[in-house]
Amino acid sequence: MRFLIPLLLAAAAPLAAAPAKPVPGAQSQRNLADFDFVVDTITRNYAGWDTKVVGAKKAELAALTARLRARAPAASDPELLAILEEWLAFFNDRHTQIGLDSAPAPAAISTLPWTEQSVRAKLEALGSKRDPIEGIWRIEDRYRLGVLRSGSRPGRYTAVVLATRSDTWKPGQVKADFVRRPDGGFDSVFRAGDHSETRQVARLAARGEVLDMGNWGGWSREWPAPTDPDATARLFATGELFLKRLSPKTLWLRIPDFSDSRAKPLRELIAAHQPEIDSTPNLVIDLRRNGGGSDYVYGPLVPLLYTRPIVTIGMELRATEENARLRHEIAERLKADEPGQAGQLEAQNRLMLSHLGEYVQPDPRPFEIERLAKVLPFPKRVAVLIDGAGSTGEQFLLLARQSRKATLFGQKNSAGVLDFANVVAASSPSGRFKMQWAISRSMRLPEDPVDPDGIAPDVRIPADVDDPVSYAADWLERQAD
Numbered sequence: 001m002r003f004l005i006p007l008l009l010a011a012a013a014p015l016a017a018a019p020a021k022p023v024p025g026a027q028s029q030r031n032l033a034d035f036d037f038v039v040d041t042i043t044r045n046y047a048g049w050d051t052k053v054v055g056a057k058k059a060e061l062a063a064l065t066a067r068l069r070a071r072a073p074a075a076s077d078p079e080l081l082a083i084l085e086e087w088l089a090f091f092n093d094r095h096t097q098i099g100l101d102s103a104p105a106p107a108a109i110s111t112l113p114w115t116e117q118s119v120r121a122k123l124e125a126l127g128s129k130r131d132p133i134e135g136i137w138r139i140e141d142r143y144r145l146g147v148l149r150s151g152s153r154p155g156r157y158t159a160v161v162l163a164t165r166s167d168t169w170k171p172g173q174v175k176a177d178f179v180r181r182p183d184g185g186f187d188s189v190f191r192a193g194d195h196s197e198t199r200q201v202a203r204l205a206a207r208g209e210v211l212d213m214g215n216w217g218g219w220s221r222e223w224p225a226p227t228d229p230d231a232t233a234r235l236f237a238t239g240e241l242f243l244k245r246l247s248p249k250t251l252w253l254r255i256p257d258f259s260d261s262r263a264k265p266l267r268e269l270i271a272a273h274q275p276e277i278d279s280t281p282n283l284v285i286d287l288r289r290n291g292g293g294s295d296y297v298y299g300p301l302v303p304l305l306y307t308r309p310i311v312t313i314g315m316e317l318r319a320t321e322e323n324a325r326l327r328h329e330i331a332e333r334l335k336a337d338e339p340g341q342a343g344q345l346e347a348q349n350r351l352m353l354s355h356l357g358e359y360v361q362p363d364p365r366p367f368e369i370e371r372l373a374k375v376l377p378f379p380k381r382v383a384v385l386i387d388g389a390g391s392t393g394e395q396f397l398l399l400a401r402q403s404r405k406a407t408l409f410g411q412k413n414s415a416g417v418l419d420f421a422n423v424v425a426a427s428s429p430s431g432r433f434k435m436q437w438a439i440s441r442s443m444r445l446p447e448d449p450v451d452p453d454g455i456a457p458d459v460r461i462p463a464d465v466d467d468p469v470s471y472a473a474d475w476l477e478r479q480a481d
Helices: 026-045 056-071 077-089 116-129 231-235 260-272 295-305 321-334 339-353 392-400 468-478
Strands: 097-100 135-139 143-149 156-164 174-180 186-191 197-205 210-212 218-223 242-247 250-254 282-286 310-313 315-318 367-370 381-385 406-410 420-427 433-442
Touching (some): 026 056, 077 097, 077 433, 116 135, 116 143, 143 174, 218 231, 231 468, 242 468, 250 468, 260 295, 282 468, 295 392, 310 392, 315 339, 315 420, 381 392, 392 406, 406 468
Parallel strands (some): 250 282, 282 381, 381 406
Antiparallel strands (some): 097 433, 143 156, 174 186, 210 218, 242 250, 315 433, 420 433
16 A cells, blocks of 8 residues: 655654744644644654655755744744645655645635526527537536626636535536637636635637646536547546447556555456456556555456566565554554455554564565466557556556556656655644655665656657547557567
8 A cells, every 4th residue: 555654853853943932822832733743743754754864964954944943833824834835845755745634614606597407598599609618518527517608798708517526516606717818728717626716727629529627637528519528538637437448459447546445446347347358459558647545456457467477676664653553544444345455454563563663574575576377368458658647556557567568658757656655644733734644665765766757658658649548549559469
């Protein structure tokens, strides 16, 4: 399982900052308690501490700690969060981060009395005068939105929720606003799940069947009915798990992450499509922006890739009471659905508790060799899309690139967030923030790091290619048997 870590005081007394000038009030005391919690927790528990806080870096971190701690007492909540993020950024490890422990209270949101029926009626009345952005759109399986022109000024459009699975949104609320730009794009104000606003440029793509929302992914047009319903998923890395046929010769498997909640659905998906997989020569495994999770989840994929023994380099766990306690909580959550994984975690916890203050190897060997009984005839060739895949996603890539069947494709490298992994999390004393940190370090280090640059693709997809999935599929189908 791949998780995160922070640490800073017990192992590094020289880094302790001089006391800041007291600021009256409970807020200053809460702020200092939260700041010291972050520093202390990372110092004592983060698996990257003894790798990253060495030599001149010790003095650099001590100076940073003193400077930021002096600012903490008078900081507002958002300012304190920024201070804590700046401190953690020293470690350059996206497995080690902090955020609000709960979403902020939703801001007041404008509403409009739109329904699916009223939006459809308006669109039909517009006929040929309908603007390409006007229509009914879908954000994965969470939102169904109506987009229509708004106000009397031309080039302005509003997106209203028609239906949603979100607990924080209701039909009739305004999800986004758009203003047309001279270049044909749209200046947009998009409201996230917590109702916070972000501004970015949106653009229509795929013949107007996809609305590219930048960092927020893509919207799929539902009405008027698209000619290519899968266009959004091919252009963008969606949050849906699925297996679809691209052509008689190629299947497409999308895996957004390897979280524990995906374990059973992925097994069932592979089992349901096993006859197709067993008779189709090519498979595209789409791991773009895969957020990681737990290694055991990708187990059903290993036989599809296997061509020769697979070597996996081991890892070491930083053995502390807090790391063991938090891993025990994870094991308790897994016990009902994944008893085998829970048992492995508990065995590791017992090992840590018997070697506190050390780094321990769950396996006494520095590497593992996995051998399967046979090589499956199908799929013959596998393309793996790797852009931004992180953590457990990257562990899978290390496995996949050992297969003679597999080729890694990408416009970008993977995320570069694997060397320090197995994340745990805890709330700050005030309850305002939750921090996560990595408790393991790879034994590939220092010779073969993945962080921070990531894993490069075997085939670099040109940046101007809009459809990486089809690009990889076409490449596979051009290969000779």
